[in-house]
Amino acid sequence: MDAPVRVETERLVLRPPAAEDRAAWTAFLADARAARFIGGVQGRHGAWRNLAMMIGSWELDGYGMFSVIEKASGRWIGRIGPWHPEGWPGPEVGWALDPRFRGRGYATEGAGASIDWARDRLGWRRVIHLIHPDNAPSLALARRLGSVPLAGYDTSVVGADQPLLVYGQDLVAGDG
Numbered sequence: 001m002d003a004p005v006r007v008e009t010e011r012l013v014l015r016p017p018a019a020e021d022r023a024a025w026t027a028f029l030a031d032a033r034a035a036r037f038i039g040g041v042q043g044r045h046g047a048w049r050n051l052a053m054m055i056g057s058w059e060l061d062g063y064g065m066f067s068v069i070e071k072a073s074g075r076w077i078g079r080i081g082p083w084h085p086e087g088w089p090g091p092e093v094g095w096a097l098d099p100r101f102r103g104r105g106y107a108t109e110g111a112g113a114s115i116d117w118a119r120d121r122l123g124w125r126r127v128i129h130l131i132h133p134d135n136a137p138s139l140a141l142a143r144r145l146g147s148v149p150l151a152g153y154d155t156s157v158v159g160a161d162q163p164l165l166v167y168g169q170d171l172v173a174g175d176g
Helices: 019-030 044-061 106-122 136-144
Strands: 012-015 066-070 076-083 092-097 126-131 165-170
Touching (some): 019 076, 044 076, 136 165
Antiparallel strands (some): 012 066
């Protein structure tokens, strides 16, 4: 049997979402600042569906967004990772952190590790990031990761009622 998926960075543990994340996940999606660019505030039922969708991605595809755990505290602080839902414009690495943990470099650390994992374990050769034009921190993060604006992607399939920009990059073995 394969060992459980676990990616460790200097300050983070990235692991598949689990039932134990439910309370933190629910509180996260109830926070207007946290949920602003990822579909908006969700109540308890919406948060359950969102968590179930992420767990389901792991079950159906063998990968999905990771739960992000801060090593120093053991706290769940957000979700980061690869996913490619049915009909999505491309394989994406996305990120969303609890606002209390932003500005510490965790998103850069976790997203970089997720991109490396997707390249090395999933064989991805390209990655995209779907970002709202008003989300300046995520646009800056995409650039720090080496991604650039891409044209020609149909984001209408995402079902968002807001505009989205597509950033992305080609992945080369050994790069990160």
